[in-house]
Amino acid sequence: MKRKILTAALSISIGLSGFTYTSASAETLKEVQQKQAENHAEQAKKNKQVKKVQGEQDQLLKELDKLQASLKKTADDIQNKKDEIAQTKADIEKLKSEIAELEKRIKARDALLKERVRNMYETGGPVKYIEVLLGSQGFGDFLDRMISLNIIAEQDKTILEEHKRDKEAVEQKKQQVESKLSSLNGQLDELNSLNSQLKDQKSKKNKIMKQLRSEENHLHDDIGKLEEKDALLADQEKAIKAEIARAKKEAAERARREAAAKAAAAKAAKEAAAREAAQKAAAERAAKEKASQPAHESAPAPAPSKPAPKPEPKPEPSYTPPSSSGKFIFPSAGVVTSQLGSRWNKFHAGVDIAAGGIVPIHAAASGTVIRSYTSSSYGNVVFLSHYIDGQLYTTVYAHMRDRAVSTGQTVSQGQTLGHMGNTGHSFGQHLHFELHKGPWNVGKTNAVNPLPYIQ
Numbered sequence: 001m002k003r004k005i006l007t008a009a010l011s012i013s014i015g016l017s018g019f020t021y022t023s024a025s026a027e028t029l030k031e032v033q034q035k036q037a038e039n040h041a042e043q044a045k046k047n048k049q050v051k052k053v054q055g056e057q058d059q060l061l062k063e064l065d066k067l068q069a070s071l072k073k074t075a076d077d078i079q080n081k082k083d084e085i086a087q088t089k090a091d092i093e094k095l096k097s098e099i100a101e102l103e104k105r106i107k108a109r110d111a112l113l114k115e116r117v118r119n120m121y122e123t124g125g126p127v128k129y130i131e132v133l134l135g136s137q138g139f140g141d142f143l144d145r146m147i148s149l150n151i152i153a154e155q156d157k158t159i160l161e162e163h164k165r166d167k168e169a170v171e172q173k174k175q176q177v178e179s180k181l182s183s184l185n186g187q188l189d190e191l192n193s194l195n196s197q198l199k200d201q202k203s204k205k206n207k208i209m210k211q212l213r214s215e216e217n218h219l220h221d222d223i224g225k226l227e228e229k230d231a232l233l234a235d236q237e238k239a240i241k242a243e244i245a246r247a248k249k250e251a252a253e254r255a256r257r258e259a260a261a262k263a264a265a266a267k268a269a270k271e272a273a274a275r276e277a278a279q280k281a282a283a284e285r286a287a288k289e290k291a292s293q294p295a296h297e298s299a300p301a302p303a304p305s306k307p308a309p310k311p312e313p314k315p316e317p318s319y320t321p322p323s324s325s326g327k328f329i330f331p332s333a334g335v336v337t338s339q340l341g342s343r344w345n346k347f348h349a350g351v352d353i354a355a356g357g358i359v360p361i362h363a364a365a366s367g368t369v370i371r372s373y374t375s376s377s378y379g380n381v382v383f384l385s386h387y388i389d390g391q392l393y394t395t396v397y398a399h400m401r402d403r404a405v406s407t408g409q410t411v412s413q414g415q416t417l418g419h420m421g422n423t424g425h426s427f428g429q430h431l432h433f434e435l436h437k438g439p440w441n442v443g444k445t446n447a448v449n450p451l452p453y454i455q
């Protein structure tokens with residue numbers, strides 16, 4: 001009786017789960033598709049951002065080209081200015097030496113003139129004025145001599161004046177050239193300051209360029225991650241369908257086995273009852289015979305009936321359905337080093353299990369491989385979809401050394417998925433294990449603490 005109730009309950013539960021399969025799967029698939037649509041929108045947004053950043057880079061490159069041309073021109077101007085300054089300085093040096101030469105000549109002429117005048121009016125010297133006067137033959141002669149002496153002095157004076165004028169002219173020229181030099185130096189200063197401004201602009205623009213490039217790289221990374229997630233979501237949709245079919249088939253197989261076992265047990269019970277009845281009848285018959293034929297006291301007792309054959313052993317199911325409290329098994333040996341929750345200002349969506357050496361990783365429950373691949377963050381990673389008692393679950397096994405299963409494959413509980421490793425964004429060998437009650441999504445909003453679910 002108790003058994004009958006149990007069987008009825010089982011068939012009802014199978015019926016119910018049959019019902020929940022369809023409604024829950026429709027819902028989860030809808031959720032997956034919605035997440036995919038969100039992911040596509042996000043990708044489109046990122047692609048648009050990339051275009052914008054690339055446009056900005058193109059603009060910046062043009063500006064940098066212009067700046068480079070300006071810098072080249074400024075450098076040429078500076079070189080020309082420097083040449084001009086060098087030329088001007090050489091001119092100034094030449095003028096200075098001309099001035100010095102003229103000064104020397106003026107000094108010499110001045111000395112000569114003074115000498116002549118002294119000779120003319122004072123005593124001594126090669127030409128004594130008085131002697132010229134007294135030694136003259138006549139007044140006419142005297143006058144001639146006087147005049148010629150005066151002419152010589154006049155000539156000296158004229159030469160001196162000329163020298164002085166020359167000197168003035170050269171000094172004026174020198175002043176002009178010096179003012180030219182100072183203006184050239186001013187221009188050079190301006191050019192140098194322009195040059196440093198251009199260099200400054202260039203370095204600023206290069207800095208912006210670097211930022212834009214890094215921004216673009218980040219966007220490409222994001223797009224890569226979104227594409228990875230997109231592939232994961234697409235694979236998940238396929239895997240969920242396959243997993244639901246697998247779970248249904250498994251449930252049907254289980255029901256068939258239960259029914260067969262029940263039928264075998266009933267058959268065995270019926271046979272045992274029949275044998276018991278036959279034995280009883282035989283015993284009764286023997287007693288009756290004994291009573292009617294007391295003379296045959298020594299008659300051999302009837303051969304003991306064959307012992308009833310043991311009922312056929314119940315076929316041992318190859319898979320024991322997990323109890324409702326523990327649907328999953330521990331995925332690997334090791335110690336839990338990090339729990340689910342907030343860690344380093346980020347949500348840690350699973351538990352970390354660490355162990356040294358070659359440590360196999362097991363499927364926490366039977367299921368379908370959503371994806372087995374190498375991710376930049378998760379390293380070697382396997383995503384499994386499980387459909388248990390009308391509830392969809394997803395498990396994630398990250399940072400593995402290697403992977404032993406492939407996308408789309410069916411796995412049974414305890415099957416080796418790979419080995420514990422340190423791949424992807426990981427520091428030290430450990431298994432990062434996630435359990436999601438429902439499908440996996442980008443925000444990991446379905447992540448739950450797996451420990452209470454583990455037997």
Ligand SMILES: [Zn+2]
Binds near residue numbers: 433
């Ligand atoms: Zn972790």
